[in-house]
Amino acid sequence: MQERSSVAELAGILRTELNRYSPGEKLPSSRALVDRYRVSPVTVSRALAALRAEGLVVTRPGAGAFRAARPRAAEAPRPGDTSWQEVALSVETSGESVPRSVDASGVLMTLAVPPPGALELHGGYLHPSLQPERALAAALARAGRRPGAWDRPPIDGLSELRAWFAAEIGGRAGALAPSEVLITAGGQSALTTALRALAPPGAPVLVESPTYPGALAAARAFGLRPVPVPVDADGVRTDLLEQALRATGARVFLCQPLFQNPTGAVLSAERRREVLRVAREAGAFVIEDDFARRLAHEDAGPLPATLAADDPDGVVVHVCSLTKVTSASLRVGALAARGPALERLRAIQVVDSFFVPRPLQEAALELVGSPAWPRHLRTVAAELRARREALATGVRRDLPELALRHVPPGGFHLWLRLPDGADEAALTAAALRAGVSVAPGRPYFCAEPPAPHLRLGFASAAGAGELAEGLRRLRLACDEVLR
Structure with a gap:
């Protein structure tokens, strides 16, 4: 059973059993609850914390948990009138071409x-x-002991971590320099930064169809208009991609060439070349969302290089992260780009978030450099x-x-x-x-x-x-x- 399910179930049981105790009476010890319900001490601690947050129990360090005194009935707060916000959030200027609502x-x-x-x-x-919980815990502990671990990090990210991502993205040929990499707060953050940097509000952006809902939500949140390009077993249909670029005038194409979400398709070698060709001829950027490279299965065989590794001209803006293969909370990723696009990406990231917290970057660096990785x-x-x-x-x-x-x-x-x-x-x-x-x-x-x-x-x-x-x-x- 997953931990969160165990916590919810134990909290429900204890909530029911509280009626057996008088206000102020002590509950069984944590050790007794562990033995009685066959759960871990962490589950007991989290279940009691949930009841404490509800005001049903109080905990006293060294003494245990007690049923809370019956609270005096409080008068319900008067509900405010927020109807004015509908107008404030929806009023559009005369030149605004896209709705301001965000569908998440x-x-x-x-x-x-x-x-x-x-x-x-x-x-x-x-x-x-x-999840590599032990390796993550060890990496975090080592990171906390590094000199300057809590100092302000470089704006672009730790140089060692940028070098590691550059080697991962550029491959053995060393097609990417560390100076062409920015450290981001996970893949979604990198993706949203790229969309904001490369397309103005109201512009069309070409996307694979079907595609990751988070990409569609991010595009629409910035006022972009997603235009679908169908995907088959070999990845995006490049004949239709070329037509869509001509018909819409789009200057951005967002794709997942490896193990595409949701179809699982891998872009074929011929279509890889075609994607770069038609984008280059159209003067368009390709945002390469390489989210699944570290999720290759045991029988996957050799993986194709990234599109970024085959692109010396700055057509490709590459997005990747460590989150999917580790933990949802290790939100460390990378953006790779060349030329003026890199400067715009850097500017937007600085305005949005300043930088990724240094302890998290240090922990990521410790993790990928350890034998456990x-x-x-x-x-x-x-x-x-x-x-x-x-x-x-x-x-x-x-x-x-x-x-x-x-x-x-x-x-x-x-x-x-x-x-x-x-x-x-x-x-x-x-x-x-x-x-x-x-x-x-x-x-x-x-x-x-x-x-x-x-x-x-x-x-x-x-x-x-x-x-x-x-x-x-x-x-x-x-x-x-x-x-």
């Missing part, structure tokens, strides 16, 4: 924590059992392959009406096509009622989707057993909605 629903969908007891097959982060990558590669195979096999055996047309050798998800006319919203709702959280396909399209889809993730599950149980629950939902 697609992003929130991928970040949402399912209710207690529901299995998570929609998430985009590693399950705690796959390659071991962790090997472990993740093997585990993701095993979970992918378990999920793909189960889908084909138990859910044959959900078409699985491509099994990617990297990433953390499968992309399933539903039968024509299926109501994906109804299916995801039924799945949640059955106790499994899955992602509907609609948020991955910036225009009308060609068909209903589901995205199933396998990285956020505890293992093969949980994946099998998730498919069993999804089967119940399919029987309800697709019959």
Whole structure:
């Protein structure tokens, strides 16, 4: 059971049992609760903290936890009138061509924590059992002891960390210099900075279709107009990309060439060359979101170089991070660019956030330089392959009406096509009622989707057993909605 589920369940049990105690009476000790409910001391501590935050218990250092005295009923605060904000947030100037509202629903969908007891097959982060928790803790401890660890870092990031990312992005040929890399607060931050830097409000930006909802939300939040370019098994359709660049006059194309989210497609060698050619001829930038390079599976084989490594002319602006392969809280990433674009990226990042906190950069540097790092990558590669195979096999055996047309050798998800006319919203709702959280396909399209889809993730599950149980629950939902 995941830690957050254990905490919620224990808090619920203790909340019910509080009626057995008088106000001020001492609750069982933490050790007793650990033994009684077969949970960890951390779970007990977090459950008691939740009850303390609700005002139900008080804790006294060295004495234990006690039922809180019954609070005197407080008068409910008078609700204010915030209706004026609708006008203030919506008034547009005469030259404003895009709405000012921000739709974060697609992003929130991928970040949402399912209710207690529901299995998570929609998430985009590693399950705690796959995270390098010991290595991260050791790296953070070593980082805290580094001289100047709490000093202000260089604006562009620590030079050693920039050099490491430059080598990772540029490959063995050394196609990228450390001076062409900026350290960012994760991949999403890098992506939003790139979009703001390269396209003015109201401009079209070409995106793969389907694509990552966070990219669509970021583009729209800055007043950009996403224009879809279809993806097939070999990546983006470069013939349609060329047409879209001519038709729209767009100067930015955002893509994920490796293990694309959500399709898992890898851009073919021929199309890699075509993407760079048509973008260069159109005078357009290519934002390369390389989010999944460190999520290659054990059987992936040699990976293609980044687009940035094959581009000496500054067409490609490269985005990557350490977050996906470590922890959602290690928000350290990189932006790589050349020429005047780099200066604009740097300026926007400074205005937005000044810099990435130095202790986090130091910890990241300690982590990637430790012997634990390659071991962790090997472990993740093997585990993701095993979970992918378990999920793909189960889908084909138990859910044959959900078409699985491509099994990617990297990433953390499968992309399933539903039968024509299926109501994906109804299916995801039924799945949640059955106790499994899955992602509907609609948020991955910036225009009308060609068909209903589901995205199933396998990285956020505890293992093969949980994946099998998730498919069993999804089967119940399919029987309800697709019959």
